[in-house]
Amino acid sequence: MPSEPQVEIFGSPQELFAAAAKKFCNAGSSAIQDHGRFTVALSGGSTPRGLHQELATHFSSQLQWDKVFFFWGDERHVPPDSSDSNYRMAKETLLSKLPIPPDNIFRVPAELPDARQAAAKYEQTIQKFFRLEPDSFPRFDFILLGMGPDGHTASLFPGTAALQEKDHLVVANWVEKLNAFRITFTYPVLNHAACVMFLVSGDEKAEMVRRALKDPAANLPCQKVRPVDGELLWYLDKGAALRL
Numbered sequence: 001m002p003s004e005p006q007v008e009i010f011g012s013p014q015e016l017f018a019a020a021a022k023k024f025c026n027a028g029s030s031a032i033q034d035h036g037r038f039t040v041a042l043s044g045g046s047t048p049r050g051l052h053q054e055l056a057t058h059f060s061s062q063l064q065w066d067k068v069f070f071f072w073g074d075e076r077h078v079p080p081d082s083s084d085s086n087y088r089m090a091k092e093t094l095l096s097k098l099p100i101p102p103d104n105i106f107r108v109p110a111e112l113p114d115a116r117q118a119a120a121k122y123e124q125t126i127q128k129f130f131r132l133e134p135d136s137f138p139r140f141d142f143i144l145l146g147m148g149p150d151g152h153t154a155s156l157f158p159g160t161a162a163l164q165e166k167d168h169l170v171v172a173n174w175v176e177k178l179n180a181f182r183i184t185f186t187y188p189v190l191n192h193a194a195c196v197m198f199l200v201s202g203d204e205k206a207e208m209v210r211r212a213l214k215d216p217a218a219n220l221p222c223q224k225v226r227p228v229d230g231e232l233l234w235y236l237d238k239g240a241a242l243r244l
């Protein structure tokens with residue numbers, strides 16, 4: 001039975017990021033104790049920077065980083081050194097600041113000219129890492145997500161084909177309004193996770209957060225993230241929660 005969203009509201013962005021870092025590390029310690037590793041899918045955009053900074057500073061000694069494995073829930077169709085790259089942002093703000101073995105980092109090969117090929121290769125990487133049987137889905141221990149101003153999450157944008165994908169783990173999704181491909185996890189992967197955390201900050205998101213959490217008829221991409229057997233967390237600061 002999909003879990004109901006667990007909403008946590010914090011007084012400021014700093015308190016939000018500290019609480020998210022604490023939850024990340026608690027989930028990591030439990031996963032490592034339970035099955036020897038912590039598999040994580042990071043999010044893009046700008047909000048995660050605050051969480052990354054907390055993890056890389058106040059929480060840097062709270063996890064056995066050599067047992068943490070990093071993936072991305074989505075990526076722009078750009079090279080890893082592009083200023084638009086989600087991998088580059090995570091590398092600069094988190095991965096380069098902690099003792100994480102390079103072999104524990106699985107970035108999307110988004111430099112490939114063909115976005116579909118990049119998605120297919122990333123899907124194979126995940127299938128190999130999780131030793132998946134055909135037609136099965138990985139269970140990530142922790143998936144971090146943001147929410148865009150249009151209610152998108154990962155690169156699951158309103159009105160795009162990826163919203164309908166039920167079989168693939170990763171797809172190249174054409175986003176007309178960006179005039180670009182994005183590479184993104186699909187809902188089956190997101191909804192197989194043990195824990196999904198939406199991390200949302202700022203009063204500019206308040207109305208969309210209200211619709212996402214209070215208006216089932218809003219039909220927003222982020223509303224379709226409902227882990228079948230896992231935690232669904234919405235971590236908000238006071239600004240983002242203003243309309244709740």
Ligand code: 6PG
Nearest residue numbers: 044045046047146147148153154
């Ligand atoms: C991306 C993200 C995207 C992001 C939202 C929120 O690649 O941009 O995966 O889904 O999480 O757009 O972005 P902000 O945190 O910058 O508001």
